[in-house]
Amino acid sequence: MLVLSRHRDESIIIGDDIVITVVDIRGDKVRLGIAAPIEVSVHRQEVYEAIQRENKSAGRLDPQEARQIAHVPPPLRRDTRRVRDDD
Numbered sequence: 001m002l003v004l005s006r007h008r009d010e011s012i013i014i015g016d017d018i019v020i021t022v023v024d025i026r027g028d029k030v031r032l033g034i035a036a037p038i039e040v041s042v043h044r045q046e047v048y049e050a051i052q053r054e055n056k057s058a059g060r061l062d063p064q065e066a067r068q069i070a071h072v073p074p075p076l077r078r079d080t081r082r083v084r085d086d087d
Contacts, residue, residue, distance in 0.1 A: 006022045007022065008022050008023070008024060008025055009021065009022065009023075010022055017036065017037055018034070018035070018036045018037075018040065019034070019035040019036075020032055020033070020034050020035075021033040021034075021035075
């Protein structure tokens with residue numbers, strides 16, 4: 001594991017297009033800002049692990065349960081386009 005020290009408003013860069021910036025430090029908590037391409041998933045570890053558990057349990061559905069889920073409409077997608085303010 002690479003360990004880096006950063007102050008507030010300092011960043012690290014991963015690859016060519018991921019930037020992690022220290023936004024704030026309060027006591028033992030650090031707030032990070034993460035700029036990454038839209039196709040890169042960014043999750044807190046506990047959220048990522050919950051997603052993985054759900055994916056594994058979904059893979060174990062019996063065929064009857066899967067047929068019932070097939071009739072549920074897909075979730076609405078949020079609009080990820082950025083709006084420019086040219087004013």
